[in-house]
Amino acid sequence: MTEGVVVVGLNHRTAPVEARERLAVPPDGLEDAVRAVLALEGVREAVVVATCNRVELYAAGAEAESLAGELRRHMHARGGSGVTLYEHRGEAAVQHAFRVCASLDSLVVGEPQILGQVKEAVAAARSAGALRGRLGRVMARAFQTAKRVRTETGIAEGQVSVASVAVDLARGIFGDLMGRKVLVVGAGKMALGAARTLARAGASLLIANRSFDRAEALAREYGATAHPLTDLGMLLQHVDVAVCSTGASGYLLTRHDVATVMKARRGRGLFLIDIAVPRNVEPAAGDLDSVFLYNVDDLERAVAEGGRGRSVATIEAERVIAEELSAFRAEELAQRSAGPTIVALRRRFQEVAAAELERSLSGKLRHLPEGDRAAVEAMLDALTNKLLHAPTVALKTAAANPDGDDVMRAARSLFALDAEPADPRGEVTRMRVQGEMTAKAKAGNGR
């Protein structure tokens, strides 16, 4: 059932921030983005995940090959044909979704924001009517996997966030952070996380935001002072570190702006962390004397260089993902392989019941009035359903296990499901055989 699932995208490892910012989707534009993907040929379901580190299109449809082609064309049309994209199909796509949600594919392995971001993407897809079943199940399972990874492995504890890299850097530039001033521009979660860590190291916080109300709310939460974004130039003259994460589409700070600020600072060092995509600070500003500018890619490299991205926890997390993937695969298979047997069994019961009812009503029970006939029919229906309940559940469970085939064969043999159908039209057998064939073909493709 996962063979029609495809993901095409780019992330912090495969594309520089220049490419990612061209494809960036603002949070309130997610639904429109999903609708645009849904309008592509062959796409039945779609989810658009867009964070500062990745832009990914997940889609489900009938045919993976053409689906992937459509998604690629769509992304190239928006981000330019030079953009390098990766692509995963079928089970690989599902595994990718699991790894992304579990934060194993993140810039900072173990960071908790990505799960929330994918959940928002899924919510947007749902409200755009872009989740009908398959992709929805994949995402639900991915969330479940992420939760397991978080609780069963030490990935969150060993988390070296962008925050701690920022603190290392700030210490390398300023030494002691006690009494230093850190300005957070915008209200990105990652930026606030970094700022909070800097504050723990003794720095005091200032928050500037386009919406002053939001700045005030955050300032109360973080024990900071709130400022309107219009004061940015003045604020930058007095702080030591500025973390930018606004959703501005152009540069919030040009080289010229920063040069003006530096003049007023009389050369005092300024550490600018730009974790926004698209970027908030013009890259050339980093060439100025005593200005140290780091963007998301630089932080990624710093984390990777620190060798802190990998640990025992990530190995454990990969194991959890492999387990969940195999369980998911089994469930999906079960849904396929047990389905025809259950349908056949149900039909066999219903046929027998119908035949017996017919015989009795036209024979010994011929005298029954209309109302009583209906009552007898209802009783037989209930009986059939009750009797079928346990074997149905058992078949579904068995299908997910390795020895499921034996149980399935036993069921078919016990109830003579492989025998010539009582129904002269042969519908049951035909359905089952067809079902099995498709199941096998699909299982073959999926591997």
Add this chain to the structure above:
Amino acid sequence: MLVGFLAAAALLYLIATVLMLTYLVGVASTLPSRRAATVSLGAAMVAHVTHDILRWVTLGRGPFAGIHEGLSTLALLVAGVAFALRLLGRRLETLGVFVAPLTLLMLLASQGVDAQPAAPLSGALLGVHVGSTILGTAAFTVAFALAAAYLVQEREVRQKRLRGMFQRLPPLEVLDVASFRSIALGLPALTLGLVTGLSAGLQEVGRGIPIVSWRHYLALGVWAVFAAVLALRLLAGWRGHRAAIGTIVGYASAVMVLVGYFVRGARL
């Protein structure tokens, strides 16, 4: 025997320099190699002090007796600063790399100078001249080491390399501020040294003996560069990179004076 101690001191300074360098660039970053560097530096200082004391006892020439002794004392003072830094903290000990080779250079330079005072100074005035010049130069040496370390550390931060030297060198602002303070301490001392030296020189000129040499001009140049760095820092907000470059240029001139002593002695 004097030569033996001197050679031992020079060799040990060299070994200490190499060991410290291997730690800074990350070739050898183990605790034993770092301890070996500290021990070499300490042993070099012991040999150096022994040499100077023996010279004092046997030849009667104290630490401020002339340019020869003064340079040797300067070398010892600078080595002492490097040694103290090693004991102060892990991130400070790397500064020794920038200081130890200069110690060696000063020691060698002292050997190029005649034992007789070159300047027509004597008594207390000679002591003040040599002593304050030594203090000023030692402070500039430290300022230079800090500025050099600043440029290396700045390059690490700009190239976004947060392993290796970034972690072994002190923070940028600490280097910047400490370099500034060293210059602020060194400049008045060197000023005093220059004034005493030049006044004596000018008296000689007055008597018709022009002994103002290229070294004196260079020394004035060194003073001017450091004074400019200090002034620009205070008045024009020169910090970080530019201040470090200024400090290094100033010190390079000072090193040329030392090299001059070594090559040509205290003559004109």
